[in-house]
Amino acid sequence: MLQINKELLEIAQKCKQASRQVARLSTAVKNEALKAMAAQLEKDREQVFAANAIDVKNGKEKNLSPAMIDRLILNEQRISAMAQALRDVASFNDPVGEMSDIRTRPNGIQVGMRRIPLGVVCIIYESRPNVTSDAAGLCLKAGNAVLLRGGSEAFHSNKAIVDSLHKALQASGAPPEAISFVPTTDRSVLTDLLKCDTCIDLVIPRGGEGLIRFVAENSRIPVIKHYKGVCHLYVDKDANEDMAINLLVDGKTSRPGVCNALETMLVHQDAAESFLPRAAAVLKKKGVEMRGCSATRNILPEIAQASEEDYYAEYLALIIAIRVVKNYEEAVAHIEKYGSEHTDVIVTDSLKTSQAFIRDVNSSVVAVNASSRFSDGGELGLGAEIGISTTKLHAFGPMGLEALTTRKFVVTGDGQTRHNIEW
Amino acid sequence: MLQINKELLEIAQKCKQASRQVARLSTAVKNEALKAMAAQLEKDREQVFAANAIDVKNGKEKNLSPAMIDRLILNEQRISAMAQALRDVASFNDPVGEMSDIRTRPNGIQVGMRRIPLGVVCIIYESRPNVTSDAAGLCLKAGNAVLLRGGSEAFHSNKAIVDSLHKALQASGAPPEAISFVPTTDRSVLTDLLKCDTCIDLVIPRGGEGLIRFVAENSRIPVIKHYKGVCHLYVDKDANEDMAINLLVDGKTSRPGVCNALETMLVHQDAAESFLPRAAAVLKKKGVEMRGCSATRNILPEIAQASEEDYYAEYLALIIAIRVVKNYEEAVAHIEKYGSEHTDVIVTDSLKTSQAFIRDVNSSVVAVNASSRFSDGGELGLGAEIGISTTKLHAFGPMGLEALTTRKFVVTGDGQTRHNIEW
Numbered sequence: 001m002l003q004i005n006k007e008l009l010e011i012a013q014k015c016k017q018a019s020r021q022v023a024r025l026s027t028a029v030k031n032e033a034l035k036a037m038a039a040q041l042e043k044d045r046e047q048v049f050a051a052n053a054i055d056v057k058n059g060k061e062k063n064l065s066p067a068m069i070d071r072l073i074l075n076e077q078r079i080s081a082m083a084q085a086l087r088d089v090a091s092f093n094d095p096v097g098e099m100s101d102i103r104t105r106p107n108g109i110q111v112g113m114r115r116i117p118l119g120v121v122c123i124i125y126e127s128r129p130n131v132t133s134d135a136a137g138l139c140l141k142a143g144n145a146v147l148l149r150g151g152s153e154a155f156h157s158n159k160a161i162v163d164s165l166h167k168a169l170q171a172s173g174a175p176p177e178a179i180s181f182v183p184t185t186d187r188s189v190l191t192d193l194l195k196c197d198t199c200i201d202l203v204i205p206r207g208g209e210g211l212i213r214f215v216a217e218n219s220r221i222p223v224i225k226h227y228k229g230v231c232h233l234y235v236d237k238d239a240n241e242d243m244a245i246n247l248l249v250d251g252k253t254s255r256p257g258v259c260n261a262l263e264t265m266l267v268h269q270d271a272a273e274s275f276l277p278r279a280a281a282v283l284k285k286k287g288v289e290m291r292g293c294s295a296t297r298n299i300l301p302e303i304a305q306a307s308e309e310d311y312y313a314e315y316l317a318l319i320i321a322i323r324v325v326k327n328y329e330e331a332v333a334h335i336e337k338y339g340s341e342h343t344d345v346i347v348t349d350s351l352k353t354s355q356a357f358i359r360d361v362n363s364s365v366v367a368v369n370a371s372s373r374f375s376d377g378g379e380l381g382l383g384a385e386i387g388i389s390t391t392k393l394h395a396f397g398p399m400g401l402e403a404l405t406t407r408k409f410v411v412t413g414d415g416q417t418r419h420n421i422e423w
Numbered sequence: 424m425l426q427i428n429k430e431l432l433e434i435a436q437k438c439k440q441a442s443r444q445v446a447r448l449s450t451a452v453k454n455e456a457l458k459a460m461a462a463q464l465e466k467d468r469e470q471v472f473a474a475n476a477i478d479v480k481n482g483k484e485k486n487l488s489p490a491m492i493d494r495l496i497l498n499e500q501r502i503s504a505m506a507q508a509l510r511d512v513a514s515f516n517d518p519v520g521e522m523s524d525i526r527t528r529p530n531g532i533q534v535g536m537r538r539i540p541l542g543v544v545c546i547i548y549e550s551r552p553n554v555t556s557d558a559a560g561l562c563l564k565a566g567n568a569v570l571l572r573g574g575s576e577a578f579h580s581n582k583a584i585v586d587s588l589h590k591a592l593q594a595s596g597a598p599p600e601a602i603s604f605v606p607t608t609d610r611s612v613l614t615d616l617l618k619c620d621t622c623i624d625l626v627i628p629r630g631g632e633g634l635i636r637f638v639a640e641n642s643r644i645p646v647i648k649h650y651k652g653v654c655h656l657y658v659d660k661d662a663n664e665d666m667a668i669n670l671l672v673d674g675k676t677s678r679p680g681v682c683n684a685l686e687t688m689l690v691h692q693d694a695a696e697s698f699l700p701r702a703a704a705v706l707k708k709k710g711v712e713m714r715g716c717s718a719t720r721n722i723l724p725e726i727a728q729a730s731e732e733d734y735y736a737e738y739l740a741l742i743i744a745i746r747v748v749k750n751y752e753e754a755v756a757h758i759e760k761y762g763s764e765h766t767d768v769i770v771t772d773s774l775k776t777s778q779a780f781i782r783d784v785n786s787s788v789v790a791v792n793a794s795s796r797f798s799d800g801g802e803l804g805l806g807a808e809i810g811i812s813t814t815k816l817h818a819f820g821p822m823g824l825e826a827l828t829t830r831k832f833v834v835t836g837d838g839q840t841r842h843n844i845e846w
Binding site for chain 2: 020023024097103105109111114116118119201202217220222224240242243245246247249250254282285286336354358359360362363364365366367368369370371373374375379380381391392393394395396397398406407408409410411412413414415416417418419421423
């Protein structure tokens with residue numbers, strides 16, 4: 001038997017017990033609890049702000065970057081957005097209990113698949129305190145208990161948010177342990193947490209690549225994760241050039257720091273001469289640094305040479321790598337070699353090439369004539385997003401409520417046996 | 424970087440490359456390859472028998488049990504069954520390319536989910552050589568490459584089967600590395616194999632609990648597994664007694680050594696006095712040893728007292744543990760505590776109790792008035808079974824072709840961007 005911190009094991013076990021109660025809650029009770037959580041959070045905003053002020057003060061003393069301090073800060077607007085997100089989740093369809101694939105077998109038994117909660121979902125996250133209520137709301141709606149382990153920088157904020165949500169749960173008749181909180185940010189506790197495979201069904205790490213790798217390497221529990229998004233825009237020989245420029249600018253410049261932003265553009269050699277100078281003019285105007293292959297630099301001699309590393313890079317900045325490809329096959333081979341199986345886009349008017357791209361590119365989101373920035377739970381119509389998976393097991397791509405559930409077989413009969421029984 | 428046996432890494436990398444080709448094969452080509460595999464196997468039966476004779480001779484010299492020798496033996500009938508299984512898989516619907524959940528978003532982009540292969544599936548198995556062709560066929564149909572690592576006892580048989588399948592693949596235009604074989608049974612090679620997370624997408628161990636635990640504890644790759652099946656029959660107060668006896672006898676005696684056989688019977692106290700003597704008479708006649716709780720022994724004083732361990736036991740033999748429960752809730756609590764989340768059955772004529780059981784019991788297969796022995800890919804209508812999962816991620820329960828695939832998002836638009844673009 002593994003040695004696990006006793007207090008932690010007790011929290012995880014109580015969370016597992018609560019998960020069984022949450023799995024049985026009716027949709028109406030879950031929705032009331034979500035609305036009560038939203039109202040309570042707004043009511044308790046002063047306590048949350050006070051706790052947040054401690055975190056912000058500590059963060060400044062520790063010389064956190066202005067960007068990190070910004071992510072940490074809670075204000076009226078952010079509390080309202082958190083409350084609204086909980087009310088939105090209340091309005092989504094409940095995935096639990098949905099029956100599908102119902103069939104009658106020749107012997108008369110009826111077989112179907114029933115959608116069920118996963119059990120206990122452990123969210124391990126870094127500085128943003130809004131993840132606390134967002135994850136709690138999504139897990140509750142999907143009938144799961146959640147075990148939250150936030151970052152040390154947001155510890156007081158997260159604790160104040162959880163305290164507030166607990167009041168709402170108690171008033172709604174849901175068990176408070178359905179939203180459990182690890183009351184320490186000690187790293188050794190995190191390692192212990194990742195060993196609790198009898199209590200926790202799924203771990204979702206959210207944060208930088210370092211955190212995610214640490215979790216993946218130390219977990220005995222299934223982990224759903226994605227490391228990075230190296231997203232490609234392939235401008236085919238049959239592309240509409242104006243459309244390609246729109247998708248390029250949206251993908252590269254509308255929010256360069258996110259995982260569904262473009263990092264590399266591939267251009268078919270037949271399109272390069274006409275398209276590249278026009279695209280480069282717009283990118284330059286938008287302040288984007290370009291790095292190209294030799295064929296690109298024959299057309300755009302003013303830009304820098306791209307190295308092998310550039311094609312692997314997730315810049316998360318106003319930089320783009322460009323490569324001219326001989327044909328469609330070379331574009332797909334490039335994406336296969338350098339890509340991250342996150343999101344890739346083709347611009348083409350050819351039905352045949354678009355169908356081939358959809359079939360051949362192994363990414364979780366494949367887009368034809370649409371921006372990579374749509375690779376997002378809300379934009380794809382999932383309602384909200386708990387994370388994104390670039391491992392193919394269980395879920396692949398943006399994950400909404402459905403990915404927080406699984407399916408079991410339900411068999412109903414009127415006494416059928418597999419063999420004839422005599423007695 | 425991890426140190427992995429160089430030869431092994433090369434095999435895994437070639438298998439990964441082949442998986443990309445297999446993913447693009449048309450259904451017609453895959454079906455032709457499956458039929459060619461069946462025909463080739465029948466044609467090469469003498470070579471397979473010769474290889475099998477070596478394994479059987481070695482097994483006898485190593486004093487393998489008669490049951491293990493029996494599992495190892497290949498004869499005309501077994502080769503025909505293996506060929507027929509391949510032809511059956513050819514006749515199944517191809518899951519790859521199926522589009523579902525298609526919706527149009529307010530901005531006009533169309534979002535759908537496309538079913539895609541997983542990539543490389545590694546099957547780690549023990550003595551039965553038929554797993555070699557069964558797993559190869561299912562993986563191929565689902566568009567995956569398979570990496571086979573069989574047990575040392577069946578090494579020559581497995582190798583002969585793979586050699587035969589390779590001839591058929593080559594003649595069909597499918598890459599031979601789509602069915603890859605680890606040409607050694609060294610345990611340290613197994614450990615290395617479980618580190619190849621860039622080449623292998625999924626590991627399915629099939630065999631005894633020792634093998635499965637070894638794989639789960641040493642793998643960096645997602646593992647789909649099940650340890651054991653402690654299946655329950657709950658005879659409710661509203662049960663039809665004759666039906667309950669039929670389901671009891673089918674579940675306990677038709678094949679006691681399999682994971683979907685019954686191990687424990689729970690009886691509602693209101694049904695016990697009438698039902699238990701009748702059930703015991705039949706069980707006794709069928710040669711089943713009974714072990715009961717005190718309340719059971721008040722009615723059946725001749726049977727042995729069940730210990731706590733009996734309720735956790737997967738006997739895989741003609742033994743059954745019996746317990747009288749006060750009510751429905753106590754039955755569900757017993758299953759939750761002692762069960763393995765594999766397959767559990769209720770016998771009841773009450774609609775309300777059956778619905779509650781379907782909702783409350785967290786097992787991969789929940790059956791109402793039907794035998795636990797139906798918990799099997801073929802019986803449930805999946806076509807064939809590659810394994811069974813009692814972990815809830817990805818798949819839960821018997822796994823057919825669909826569980827060997829996943830889904831990606833496909834977005835098609837006519838130039839939509841997430842933000843308005845000006846240039």
